[in-house]
Amino acid sequence: MLSRRALFAGIAGGAFSAGGNRTAGAGKVFVPGEHDYPIRMRKKIELLYKSPDGHPNGLEATPEGLWVGEQITDRAHLLDWETGKPLVSYETQSSNTSGIAAGGGYVWMAANGPAQLRAKRPHDVDKGGRIVKLDIKTGRHVKNYRTPNGGGVHGLVWALESLWITQFGPNKNITRTDAELRFLSSFPVPLTRAHGLGWDGETLWCMFSNDFRILRFDVKSGRVLEAIQLNSDDPDPHGMTWHAGHLYYCDAGIAPGHRRTESKYAGYICRIYA
Numbered sequence: 001m002l003s004r005r006a007l008f009a010g011i012a013g014g015a016f017s018a019g020g021n022r023t024a025g026a027g028k029v030f031v032p033g034e035h036d037y038p039i040r041m042r043k044k045i046e047l048l049y050k051s052p053d054g055h056p057n058g059l060e061a062t063p064e065g066l067w068v069g070e071q072i073t074d075r076a077h078l079l080d081w082e083t084g085k086p087l088v089s090y091e092t093q094s095s096n097t098s099g100i101a102a103g104g105g106y107v108w109m110a111a112n113g114p115a116q117l118r119a120k121r122p123h124d125v126d127k128g129g130r131i132v133k134l135d136i137k138t139g140r141h142v143k144n145y146r147t148p149n150g151g152g153v154h155g156l157v158w159a160l161e162s163l164w165i166t167q168f169g170p171n172k173n174i175t176r177t178d179a180e181l182r183f184l185s186s187f188p189v190p191l192t193r194a195h196g197l198g199w200d201g202e203t204l205w206c207m208f209s210n211d212f213r214i215l216r217f218d219v220k221s222g223r224v225l226e227a228i229q230l231n232s233d234d235p236d237p238h239g240m241t242w243h244a245g246h247l248y249y250c251d252a253g254i255a256p257g258h259r260r261t262e263s264k265y266a267g268y269i270c271r272i273y274a
Contacts, residue, residue, distance in 0.1 A: 049084030058100035061243035069100030090139030103158025129153035159199035187222025196240025235265035
């Protein structure tokens with residue numbers, strides 16, 4: 001495990017890359033808090049492309065492409081991995097979309113409360129959170145589910161034939177459910193504002209947006225195995241996924257309280273080199 005002194009000594013390096021061409025200094029790094037897991041700094045962030053509607057808040061990697069959940073329009077887009085061009089686009093019954101998953105024959109949307117930056121729609125959430133289920137082949141609406149704890153929801157991922165959900169509200173945790181949102185298990189998380197989730201085939205990664213930190217969890221014990229630290233001048237972290245050995249994340253351009261951040265990276269989907 002890195003000591004506090006070693007961490008401060010070792011995090012001065014790093015680079016930022018846009019399309020592999022532009023680089024800049026590492027910028028300010030967050031002061032670490034108390035923890036019992038090793039932390040390594042990201043090496044580089046690569047800007048790939050902007051999402052179709054400009055406010056990506058959820059990502060899910062599949063062999064067919066990258067699914068993106070848009071926070072304002074609440075659309076689900078399947079993007080070509082190389083170009084970022086939409087292959088499929090679905091209108092959904094989500095609102096204030098904060099996560100997306102794809103698997104088991106469905107697309108899943110995390111509706112984190114009522115929409116604030118567009119006109120109200122009949123199926124918007126009034127309070128708390130909702131999981132919206134669509135047929136992955138047609139986009140047909142299948143069912144809406146209350147979140148397991150009734151509170152808000154951010155990241156989703158489909159893994160091990162289950163839906164994994166970051167929850168807050170009454171308690172902050174990562175919850176595993178079946179395809180009908182029946183509770184299977186959960187474990188608490190040590191940081192606030194858990195957001196995007198990624199599955200690497202063995203362990204679960206979770207983005208903690210307030211801390212610009214990604215934690216890797218053993219899903220059987222809930223133990224934190226390690227962390228990757230972003231820099232505070234990196235794109236603002238929201239949705240996240242894992243694909244082909246890399247973590248990907250997006251900058252929605254919207255902060256808590258539905259305030260636009262004016263981030264110069266708003267709308268971008270990025271690849272992390274760690």
